[in-house]
Amino acid sequence: SSGINAEWPLRPGSLLTVFILCEILGGAVTLIPANIAVIVAAPNLHTFSLYFNILLAQLYDEIVKILMKATVGRKRPECSEAAYFPGVSNFSFPSGHSSRMGILGYLLITTQDRSVQYCVMAVLLALLVCSSRIMLGRHYVSDVVGGVSIGTVNGIVYSAWFWVVDENFQGMFLKITNFTEGFGL
Numbered sequence: 034s035s036g037i038n039a040e041w042p043l044r045p046g047s048l049l050t051v052f053i054l055c056e057i058l059g060g061a062v063t064l065i066p067a068n069i070a071v072i073v074a075a076p077n078l079h080t081f082s083l084y085f086n087i088l089l090a091q092l093y094d095e096i097v098k099i100l101m102k103a104t105v106g107r108k109r110p111e112c113s114e115a116a117y118f119p120g121v122s123n124f125s126f127p128s129g130h131s132s133r134m135g136i137l138g139y140l141l142i143t144t145q146d147r148s149v150q151y152c153v154m155a156v157l158l159a160l161l162v163c164s165s166r167i168m169l170g171r172h173y174v175s176d177v178v179g180g181v182s183i184g185t186v187n188g189i190v191y192s193a194w195f196w197v198v199d200e201n202f203q204g205m206f207l208k209i210t211n212f213t214e215g216f217g218l
Contacts, residue, residue: 048168049169051161051165052164052165052168052169053165053169055161055162055164055165056130056162056165056166056169056171058158058162059130059133059134059162059165060130060133061091061095061129061133064091064133064137065088065091065092068084068087068088068091069088071084072084072085072088072209073209073213074213075206075209078199078202078203078206079199081202081205081206081209082197082198082199082201082202082206083144083145085197085202085205086140086144086191086196086197087137087140087141089191089195089197090136090140090187090188090191090192090195091133091136091137093187093191093195094132094133094136094183094184094187094188094191095129097132097183097187098127098129098132098180098183101126101127101183102124102125102126102127102129103124105124105126105127106124107124107125107126107176108123108124108125109123109124109125109171109172110125110170110171110172110173125171125172125173125176126172126173126175126176126179126180127176127179127180127183128163128166128171128172128176128177128179128180128181129180130162130163130165130166130180131162131163131166131172131176131177131178131179131180131181131184132180132181132183132184132187133162133184134158134159134162134163134180134181134184135159135180135181135182135183135184135185135186135187135188136184136185136187136188136191137155137159137184137188138155138156138159138184138185138188139184139185139188139189139192140188140191140192141155142155143188143192144192159181163177163180163181164177166180
């Protein structure tokens with residue numbers, strides 16, 4: 034079987050299109066550069082510090098995920114087309130997208146005073162990204178549940194042991210602010 038894409042063409046408004054957009058949104062190739070853009074454009078030290086910590090936490094989560102995939106070595110589902118994309122691991126457990134959603138969700142919800150609406154939106158985004166991994170045939174349910182669990186634990190560990198306080202970013206924030214102002218940003 035060549036997967037879900039053979040029977041279900043991409044078209045605006047289709048569920049497949051939504052799942053593929055969620056897959057793209059939840060990928061490291063999208064989220065890490067977006068996080069860097071927020072860091073560079075940060076209007077104040079607190080925002081800079083928060084998103085720099087989130088970037089470091091994402092990198093920490095990536096290392097844990099890569100080591101776990103190599104250790105467990107579980108193959109992706111038969112219908113997965115992920116193996117045809119360059120740079121995508123053939124290993125399935127844990128789901129990197131789900132791990133990423135776990136750590137980002139945990140950090141964004143717990144490190145800020147957030148409204149209930151913000152928290153609900155963060156959880157819904159995580160659910161969409163995670164369900165896309167199953168619906169697109171990229172992962173088993175246990176890969177996704179394991180990924181979210183591992184990402185959440187990574188968020189707890191990072192925030193407890195590695196979180197860098199705002200004041201320690203003061204010099205870096207000023208250098209980046211001065212650098213970007215030179216470009217009129």
